[in-house]
Amino acid sequence: MTNDKTYRQTIEELETILRALETDTVDVDDLTARVQRSAELIRLCKQKLRNAEAAIDRVFDTLDEEDETEPTDDNDLA
Template sequence: MDNTTYRDAIAELETILRALETDTIDVDELTARVQRSAQLIRLCKQKLRTAEDAIDRVFENLDQDEDDLPTPAEEDAPPLFAPPTPKRAPRAPRDTSGGLLF
């Protein structure tokens, strides 16, 4: 497997292009350079696809994490199920002097 990095592949492609533009490659070497260029272009495309897929997965995971967070409305909303509050016995009525009215 080719361990060439994307940056190295681009640099080599630029070198080949400069050589083609300046006519420093003879005809016999031209075919080999064109074939190498095709390999490098395929490698770069694959690395870009791999990077794009990895970035998409990161954003999908972020979206899933956000889906798990409560929205502001959910944070303030009462719970879906609340246990019943215990009922207290009614207080006996009192008069204004603080005594019990019986």
């Protein structure tokens, strides 16, 4: 499974597979391959979402740390 696709590209491929499954008569071998590919794409999406969540958490943690170290004296704001 490659990780070079963007989240949007991955979702678009999943949607393409879903449309094909909804409209086409798919033989069992092809169905199996499409379901396996869908599972790979779903795993990739979940990984990308977890990575994004972790990155966002780090940003907020950094902001919280900056708030804790900033002076609280109102005279410093003037």
